[in-house]
Amino acid sequence: MKKTYINGVGCISTQKTFDTVFLEEAVVNHDENVLAVIPPVYKDYISPAAIRRMAKGVKNGIVASALAMKDSNVENVDAIITGTGLGCIEDSEKFLKSILDNNEEFLTPTSFIQSTHNTVGAQIALLQQCKGYNFTYVNGAVSFESALIDAKMQIEEEEANSILVGGVDENGDYTTALFKLNGRIKKDNSGPYDVLTSATSGAVYGEGASFFVLENERKENTYAELLDVSIVNTLEENEVEDAIQSFLKSNNLEISDVDVLILGFDGNADFENYYKNLVQNSFAETPQLYYKHLSGEYDTASAFALWMASKILKTQEIPEIIKLNPVSKPSYKTILLYNQLNGKNHSFTLLTK
Structure with missing residues (x-):
């Protein structure tokens, strides 16, 4: 393949x-x-x-x-x-x-x-x-x-x-x-x-x-490899972590292998726990980013996140304006994007350098 x-x-x-x-x-x-x-x-x-x-x-x-x-x-x-x-x-x-x-x-x-x-x-x-x-x-x-x-x-x-x-x-x-x-x-x-x-x-x-x-081929100007994309229609707040673990496992990865986590915080307090649980628990030691304070929320806002992730892998730099926590790493190889809208339509996208 x-x-x-x-x-x-x-x-x-x-x-x-x-x-x-x-x-x-x-x-x-x-x-x-x-x-x-x-x-x-x-x-x-x-x-x-x-x-x-x-x-x-x-x-x-x-x-x-x-x-x-x-x-x-x-x-x-x-x-x-x-x-x-x-x-x-x-x-x-x-x-x-x-x-x-x-x-x-x-x-x-x-x-x-x-x-x-x-x-x-x-x-x-x-x-x-x-x-x-x-x-x-x-x-x-x-x-x-x-x-x-x-x-x-x-x-x-x-x-x-x-x-x-x-x-x-x-x-x-x-x-x-x-x-x-x-x-x-x-x-x-x-x-x-x-x-x-x-x-x-x-x-x-x-x-x-x-x-x-x-x-289908890598070039000098390649940004990243798109490893995997997954969509889940409905998840409870306490099921997201398991869903991410099984998604990573299907790509022979663990949570510790993720160098950057990009989350879709959009200011809707009713559904932010989907993200906050990850921020505080399993990904507490991982550099965390957000983007909808810059792009706003819309149905295809996750495309803006993919643009951001591609840029990070190519430049190996993370602008301060998108950081959720102060954690950083010497280099960034694997990025996981997670987005949902109003508790539905959860998506996971995995990129690697």
Whole structure:
């Protein structure tokens, strides 16, 4: 079986994650409960005529994928696999609003056509003239992991040599308002919004696009090897540690072999014990990191974490801004990512140098 290597990364997020080395310009926002992406110069990547018609999720996906392709020195890939939780939600909102505003008459179809979840993968394929396998996973908080598993299986079975994999989500005004109503996002004007010390329910929300070029051969510019990805739909708080141990065991590893643990703390006090139990018990001696204070919470936020992990393995440095504890190691070889959303959709991802 072929191994899977991450050979290129590209990330557009609520931080300046392009034109920088690694989070040196990152800022923690304590005043906003919904974070917006820091936009790149889109016209450097997309023609101005096309930009006008594109929702921000599509634009961010195209730029992030272009950055990953450039980073990996690859001209074309065999497949494009995308994960998204809400797809092009802005265009969906536009279309639904125009239905209401126009009494269901005289509708322009553009927003409807571009509101489907697979728009991002399709636009990337059109720009790259990639006629290979193109698939979009919409599996809530494990959408990106589902895409990763698919890509990894294809590379292992030698059905593809290089695959572009990404996670994309965008915020829409109306959807954000609904999320605030049902408590998924923290209440307005209840700051400061601190992810680690929060005592309230709801998360600090964000958006972003992260893409990776996965290939079956190791190169000079390789970031990491993707060892394994696992998804578990439901776990009790006291079952997470056992799940992690069996996941590591299936890869001939133990907890002591993990050099870095990256956790998805999002400020929702109702579900933080899933992470806190690990922090205080089995991984107390392991360097621990978190990331949603920078990226915000969204269905494919774990793609931002994978970008971060890839950077750590390549640079062998951990920025202070993402540290949960003061523990450090002389070198970092194996990284474990653990994420869950509201107690469901638990995912474990394992990388090695």
